[in-house]
Amino acid sequence: MKKNFLWKNIIIGKIDKNHPQSETIDESIDEINNTVDEISKEVEEIFTSFGKMTNDIDDKH
Incomplete structure (x- = not known):
């Protein structure tokens, strides 16, 4: 019941910008x-780094 009350306040807060929880x-x-x-x-950054590593490996072979 507490979760339903919380979600109800969240929904009201998103609709009514003057609601305290908005x-x-x-x-x-x-x-x-x-x-x-x-x-x-x-x-x-991880994918960029991984791409650079694979390019470096390809260049060495």
Whole structure:
């Protein structure tokens, strides 16, 4: 029942920007988006590095 109440407040907060939880929800979403951006950058760096390593191996053979 507590989860349903929480989700109801989240939904109301997203619909009604004047709802008290609206700001908290926006902050949480911003944090999630920032984390996703950081993870994406790390993954991109890993693939770039991996691509360079495979190119170096191919060049040596």
